[in-house]
Amino acid sequence: MVDWRLFEPLFNYARKKSLWIVAFCTGCGGIEMPPLMTSRYDLERFGMMPNPAPRMADLFLITGYVTPKTLKRIIITYELQPDPKYVLAHGSCPLNGGIYWDSYNAIKHLDRYIPVDVAIAGCMPRPEAVMDGIKKIMEMIENGTADGWKRYKENYEWYKKNQDELFGEGWREKEARRWIPWLKKK
Amino acid sequence: MLEIALRAFLILIYATFVGFMFMGIIRIVTARIHRRVGPPIYQPILDTIKLLSKKSNITHGLIYDFGIIYALGATILALMFIPLGNISILRAYGDLILITFLLEIPMLGIMFAAMSSGNPWAGLGAQRALLTLLAIQVPLGFAIIALAQFYGTFSTYEIVMAQQAGGWSIFHLPLFLAAIAYDIVLQAMFGKEPFDIMIAPGEISLGPMVEFGGKHMGMLQIQHAIALFAETLFFANIFLGGGSILVLLIKQVAVLMIAIFIGAIFPRFTIDQAAKFYWKWPTIIAALGAILASL
Amino acid sequence: MAKEEVIVQKVLEKAPYAEGKVKRERRIEFKVPADRIREFLMIMKENNFESMMQITVVDWLKDGEFELVYQLWSYTYAVHAFVKTRIPRDLDKARMPTVKDIYPVAETYERDAHDFYGVYFEGNEKMEMPWILDDAEQGLFPHRKDFDWLGYTKRKYKILDRFDEDKDNYVI
Numbered sequence: 260m261v262d263w264r265l266f267e268p269l270f271n272y273a274r275k276k277s278l279w280i281v282a283f284c285t286g287c288g289g290i291e292m293p294p295l296m297t298s299r300y301d302l303e304r305f306g307m308m309p310n311p312a313p314r315m316a317d318l319f320l321i322t323g324y325v326t327p328k329t330l331k332r333i334i335i336t337y338e339l340q341p342d343p344k345y346v347l348a349h350g351s352c353p354l355n356g357g358i359y360w361d362s363y364n365a366i367k368h369l370d371r372y373i374p375v376d377v378a379i380a381g382c383m384p385r386p387e388a389v390m391d392g393i394k395k396i397m398e399m400i401e402n403g404t405a406d407g408w409k410r411y412k413e414n415y416e417w418y419k420k421n422q423d424e425l426f427g428e429g430w431r432e433k434e435a436r437r438w439i440p441w442l443k444k445k
Numbered sequence: 446m447l448e449i450a451l452r453a454f455l456i457l458i459y460a461t462f463v464g465f466m467f468m469g470i471i472r473i474v475t476a477r478i479h480r481r482v483g484p485p486i487y488q489p490i491l492d493t494i495k496l497l498s499k500k501s502n503i504t505h506g507l508i509y510d511f512g513i514i515y516a517l518g519a520t521i522l523a524l525m526f527i528p529l530g531n532i533s534i535l536r537a538y539g540d541l542i543l544i545t546f547l548l549e550i551p552m553l554g555i556m557f558a559a560m561s562s563g564n565p566w567a568g569l570g571a572q573r574a575l576l577t578l579l580a581i582q583v584p585l586g587f588a589i590i591a592l593a594q595f596y597g598t599f600s601t602y603e604i605v606m607a608q609q610a611g612g613w614s615i616f617h618l619p620l621f622l623a624a625i626a627y628d629i630v631l632q633a634m635f636g637k638e639p640f641d642i643m644i645a646p647g648e649i650s651l652g653p654m655v656e657f658g659g660k661h662m663g664m665l666q667i668q669h670a671i672a673l674f675a676e677t678l679f680f681a682n683i684f685l686g687g688g689s690i691l692v693l694l695i696k697q698v699a700v701l702m703i704a705i706f707i708g709a710i711f712p713r714f715t716i717d718q719a720a721k722f723y724w725k726w727p728t729i730i731a732a733l734g735a736i737l738a739s740l
Numbered sequence: 741m742a743k744e745e746v747i748v749q750k751v752l753e754k755a756p757y758a759e760g761k762v763k764r765e766r767r768i769e770f771k772v773p774a775d776r777i778r779e780f781l782m783i784m785k786e787n788n789f790e791s792m793m794q795i796t797v798v799d800w801l802k803d804g805e806f807e808l809v810y811q812l813w814s815y816t817y818a819v820h821a822f823v824k825t826r827i828p829r830d831l832d833k834a835r836m837p838t839v840k841d842i843y844p845v846a847e848t849y850e851r852d853a854h855d856f857y858g859v860y861f862e863g864n865e866k867m868e869m870p871w872i873l874d875d876a877e878q879g880l881f882p883h884r885k886d887f888d889w890l891g892y893t894k895r896k897y898k899i900l901d902r903f904d905e906d907k908d909n910y911v912i
Contacts, residue, residue, distance in 0.1 A: 266498075273494035301481040303472070306488050311650035314503070314658030315496065328874050341659040342500035361890045363882055364874075367897045424898075426876075433875075441869055 274317065274343055275400045278393070281316040282309040283336055286323020288349040288383050295386050305393070313339040318396070321375070323383065324352035324359050325366040327425060331434055334422060337373050337411075344408045345400065347392055348378040357382055371421045374407035452534050453525060457671075460524055463694065464670025465489045467677070470698070471705055478709040489666065496663035503658060505562045512558030513661055516551035517668045523547035524675045528602050528682050530690040539601040541589050544679060548634065551672055552578060555665070559653035570652020574643035576716050580723035581633050584626045587731030591623035592683060594738040601679075605687035613686035622734030624684040626727040628703065633719075634676050637708035642716050677701055743817055744768050747787065754783050769822045774808075774836065777825050781810065781842050784823065788816040792839075795849035797857045801885040804829055806859060808836065829884075831858050838863035856883035 284292060295302050296309060310316045313336045325333065337344070348369055351357035359365035369375055376399065379392040399405035411418060423430070469486035476483025504510055526539035526547065533539075552574055559567035595617065596604050604614075614620040633640035643652050657665055674697070681687070681696035688696070714722065744762040751770070752760050758780060759771040772780045789812040798807040810823040827834055838861040840847040850861040855871045858881040870878070876896070881887065893899075 263498075270494065270498035273491045273498065277488065277492045277495045279492075298480045301476070301483075303476060303484050304482040306484050306491060311646050312655040312658075314656055315654075315662045317495070326874075327876070341502065361893050363877065363889060363893050363896060367899055425896075437870060 271401055271403065275397045277306040278318040278345070278397075279308050279310040279316045280318045280320055281313050281336060281340070282311045283313075283319070283333075284322045285325055285329050285333060286321075286350075286352065288320075288322030291322065291349070291383060291386055291389055292320075295389060300386050300390065302390070302393070305397070307393070314341065316340055317344055319344065319346045321346060321348045321353050321369060323350050324357065325369055326364050327366065330366055330372060331426065331430065334373060335431070342408055343400075345376045345396055345405050346373060346407055347396055348375045349381075349384055349389065349392075351380055351382050354378055354380070372418060372425070374410045374418075376405045376407045449534050452532055456524065456529060456532060456534070457521060459690075460671050460674040461667060463697075464672075464674035465493070467673045467697075467701055468666075468670055470701065471708075474702070474705045475709045478706075489670065493663050493666045496658075496666060497660055499659035499663075502660050503656075504661075505656065508561040509558045509656075509661075512554045512556070512561070513657075513664050513668070514554075515557065516554030517664055517671075519547055519550035519554060520668050520671045520675060523550075524671055524678075526601070527675060527678050528605050528687060529678060530688070530693060532690070536602045537600075541592060541599045541601060541604075541683070544601060545585060545589060548672070548676060548679065549578060551668060555653050558661075559656065562656035564656045566649050566651075566655045567653050569649050570643050570645070570655070573645070573649075573716050574653060576720060577633050577640060577643055580720040581630045583724055584727035584731045585630050587728060587735045588623040588627040588630070591619055591731060591735040591738045594735060595620055601682060605682055608686040614684045619734040619737035620684065622730045622737070624680075626731035626734065627680065627684065628700075629723075629727045631676060631680060631700070632704055632707060633723075635673065635704050635708075637704050639707065639711040639714050640719050641708075641713060642719055645713065648713075673701075744819060747814075747817060747819060747821075751783060751787055755780050763822075766818060767820050767822075769824065772823055772825050774825045774827045777810070777823070778837055778839060778842065780823065781812075781839050784812055784821065785842055787814075789814045789819075789821055791815065792843035792845050792849070793820075795846060795853055797853050797859060797883075799829065799857065799883070799885045800826075801829075806834055806857065808853070808859070810839070827859070831881075834859045836861050840864055855881075857881055858884065 292309070294300055307318070317340070319333075319337060319340065321333065337346070348354065352359060352365060353369035353375070356362070356365055356367040360367070366372065370378075377392050377396045379388050381388055384392070396405055427433070466486060468489040469484070472488060473483040473486060523544055525533070525535045526544050527533065528536040528539060556571040556574055559571050592604065592614070593599050595614075596607050598604065598607075608614055615624045632638075636644050644654065645652055649655075654662070654665070677697035677700045678693065680700050681693050685696045685700070687693065742762070742765075744766065748760045748762060748768055748770075752758060755772075755776075757773060757776055761769055763769050770780070791813045793811040793813050794809075796809040796811065798809065800807060805826045806829045808825050808827065810825075812821045812823065813819075814821070827836060834857075836859060838846070838850060840850065840861075840863070847864060847866060850859075850864050851866055851869065851871045853859045854861065854867055855873050861867060873882075880892070882889070882892070
């Protein structure tokens, strides 16, 4: 058989040059996406493309604050993505809560629940800062240090413990069944 | 025997490469119309390499894998029947109806796979794709009838030969009408903008494509590239007079450009509007062409 | 006479129990007792206030009262009307009749007010349906002023040492 490790540099180059983004804007930073994608900053010249389906996406942009309710969807979307997958956290809210530091309804440390590869500081980061973060993640992909997806597999118990602490045991099933009684009543 | 296999392989390589370049051209030209820089022309190749090199792969059963192979196989088979200069292998058997049929089969294969994944968006997209397929049948049929009536044959190769002698098809009025109808149909076959109802990113999140990831999506990219090549090649052959590979390439790019320009400036139809549109204007034009051709 | 004053007079003739005044251009205000809110909103709807914009709850902790502000908008006059009413803020007494049969959009805003403040709207059958809040905060009514916001945050996210009460100490 062919030893695919020989082609790893080519694959890394392709991964770096063709990052598809999940079109899932979690917070206020979603408003930075239109200028990034349209003619002003045009991310498509780096081969990036917003993609509505998580199954074929590589890069997950956490744009802004994350509420527990959104975090459930983020975790499920993150697990739907196929394997070399990268997470880029925008702004100070995913880092430490930002201006929502005392809010009951915003996550304080995102990297306790899913692995974050690159975090951009700022509230909100300008499109230039986001592009800088993307350049950073491209470098990390090329030299193989963007290994968040490996860390998620290796330390899955720890991540799962943190998630369960926040949402309670069995939150996936509970969330999936949440609306069933109300649908039945109709 | 070996020579035929070699030629088939060469055609396949050529079609895949040019198809990827066409996908790159689509993205660049669309970007330029938006006043953006756009990706490099080899971007779809990088995308495909990346998709094929994904480390995890999700499958939803046998039909899910089979549908994609089915789509890819049907596209390659259709490609082999279309005359491509003088290196084509099955061109003598290339029947108009056969090729048209084979060019539509990939959509069915993708639909098998999408429906078996169980995703509601995929089901919705497959429904829309079926409706689009239904809508384009009528004008397509009339355009084919016009061609067959005019030349008195169903063979693509003989039509190309007749055009070498008597001028391109579009210079005859009945076939010009048929070509207009066929070009509108081509817009839906490419999945370009006024009729990209089945894909509809942002509305039903890529429709049938929503569950495909990794290697499945990579195969579909290759299939899309070959289909793009085959569809433009078929149009260039039956309406624009055929020719050698290089001449055909120029004609194909011209066909592609019309599709891109229409796609970049028009918004999307809803499904009922698209069906109404197809059953009204292209049908009238193509039927007129068929009637004129038979007179 | 300005159009706002005409409207206020016309409404007050039909509803003598209410107080009304013009706040400024295109902005009028009414104060209504809580038990007559339904008939007052019917009068408002007859007087061309076609759409409800919002139901706001203001928590007056020292008075022990909630102020419910029904914000109405008239497309005919281009006038924004506040209809204010006060109810006690205790959980068992904070009850209002629903107005969703008068303004159908009120159903959503009433669920909102119930989720965050615990005002119960009688007759709205979707009151118990999950709305914005997650299961963990259900029934805590976090926008009430006596809700221990910081303490709850510390407990929930286990960040005790970070946000110490004396502000010299915290690290962000």
